[in-house]
Amino acid sequence: MKVGIVFGISELANPKDFEKKASEFITSLASEFDVVGGFFISTKADFKEAKATVNFNEVDTIVIYPLTGGTEGALKEFTVYRRPVVVYGDPFNNSLAAGIELREYFRERLVPSTLVKNFNELRAALLGYDDMRETLDRFLKMRIGLIGRVSPWLINEKFELPYTRISLKKFYEYYDAVTDEEGWNAVEGIVSKAAEIKEPDRKALVKAGRIYVTIGRILEEYNLDGFTIGCFDLIGKIGSTPCLALAMFNARGVPAACEGELNSLLGMMIVQRFFGKPAFMGNVADYGESHLILAHCTAPLIGRYVLRSHFESGTGVGVDVQLPKGKASLLKMRGRKAVVAGVEVVGQEHSNMRCRTQVKLRVEDAVDFIDGTLGNHHLLVYVEGEELADLLSELGFEVMLY
Template sequence: MRIGVIFGVSELANPKEFEGKASRFLSSLAQEHEVEGGFFITTKADFREARESLDFSKVDVILLYPLTGGTENALKEFGVFRRPIIIFGDPYNNSLAAGIELREYLRERLIPSSLVKSPEELRAALLGYEDEMETWNRFLRMRLGLIGRVSPWLINERFELPYTRISLRKFYEYYESIGEEEGIEAVREVVERAAGVREPVERDLTTAGRVYVAIERILKDYKLDGFTIGCFDLIGKIGGTPCLALAMFNTRGIPAACEGELNSLLGMMIVRRFFGKPSFMGNVADYGRNYLILAHCTAPLLGRYVLRSHFESGKGVGVGVELPPGRASLFKIRGRKAVVAGVKVIGVEKSEFRCRTQVKLEVEDAGDFVDGTAGNHHLLAYVDGEVLADLLSELSFEVMLY
């Protein structure tokens, strides 16, 4: 295993006093592993020098050893490399105190982080990471994108993971470069397979196709694995929405979330990467003792579907999909917390006073679930709830399973 090692020493301490301890630590570690680095870090300037000397994104594990307290700000910078991190603390010079603070900072950013205080614990932690390396790589290497902005009504949205931001100005540059013929051709097959087209006219379908092609080119140019888009901002500018484009991307295996919500995108990415399934992102529209209705204007095209307008604006192209019956999971991610319920898809609804795709779920004690969940948008995925909850726990989420 390739390990990148960093020692932290505060500005109040003399690094020379710790050179012997650091040397012995490195020598012991090198007997079993490929060790790189060994830099002493005091300031963020030291961090920048270290990253120029060694690409820490290429190591298997980063090992941080705060030799003193007061090193948290410099050492936390190594979280940017998105690698599993082990923090070694000892009982002296406030080493453990700094390690606890670092561990929580990193865990809040969903970076696997363990604190150990002995060579035996360190050896066990390294073995544990080695066993789960494939899982962590699949999670930590994800490239997420936000096109536009997070919708302002998502007042609980909090997101600490790295993502690429693409401005709406840049999106419009891509959009304007795409002709009408290319736009209508992009959605032709989806339109032909639809069970019906109600409100949208050819101009709406053409706009939806141009949106799809613009996003497709953005994904390629920015090398993104999935994206979310601040969709409502498009309505006034182009008179359309990306609902159909999102449905098409989710159907073909590219996670795509609406309203600029990054937490929902992250959940979609996890389900796609680890289960090979798409997710339906929806609003809680209603619930009763043992049922819940989820609704939104975009959904993966997993069943019979009708092309409609976007519900709130009456513009663009939304989709009303009859999602198939079966066992599934209903879940919500917000920051480090996740709420998961095993559910059963039992039917579809077709109210004209809700978003176009409406699915009815059998949820035991639905009121308790709604009372304990972490915000509005939820994801529905055809995966086992307990298996999903176990995976999320493994990925450092704090999971509540209903």
């Protein structure tokens, strides 16, 4: 197991006073693990020097030892590596106080982080991370993309994980390079399998296909595992929406979220990566004592579907998908918190006053669930609730299971 080690020391402290302690610590660690690093970090400049010397992306776990207080600002920079962290604190020089602060910082950014205060605890933590290496790697190494911006009405959106931002200017450059023929070829099969086509004409379908091809090329260039897009901004520029493209990507196993929401995207990526299932991202449209209705204009094409326009704008190509009945779960994520509820898909609704795909769920104590959830968008996933909650807990989320 390859372990990176860094020490934090205040700019007010004398490094020579801590050289023996650091040397003995490295020697003990190196007797059982493959150790790299060993830098003293006081400033962000020190972090940059360490970064240039050792590639911490190649270690399995990073051990961070704040030898003194006042080191949090520099040591927090190691979140960039998205590797599990063990924070070692001792009872002297405000080491433990700094360690607690650092552990919380890493956890808030969904980097698995454990605080220990002796070598036996350190060994156990490292071996525990080694046992979970495959699971953690699948989570921590996901490449996330945002095309455009987060929609301004998502007032509770907070996202601390690293992601790749692609501007709408870049999107339009790709879109302009896609021909109408390429657009039609991309959606022709989807059109032929539709149970019905209501509002969209061929021109709208071609635009939807061009959007799909455009996003596919962006995913390839930026090596993304999933993406979200600020979809409403496309309406004024090209008179279309990406609803159909998102439905197609989700159906083929590429997580795709709308409205630029990164938290929902993360949930979709976790469910796809660990359970091989697409997710339906929906608005809460209504609820009662024991039911809840989710609605949105895009949904994975995993059932009979009708091609419609986008509800709010009347443009583009939305989808009305008949999602399968049966047991499922609702998932809402925000930051390091997650809410999970076991539900049953019992049917569809077709109100003209809601987004196109409308699914009715049986939810025990739906009123309590609505009172305790974390915001609007929820993911409907065909995964057992306890199994999903257990995985999220392993990945470091604080989970409320209904």
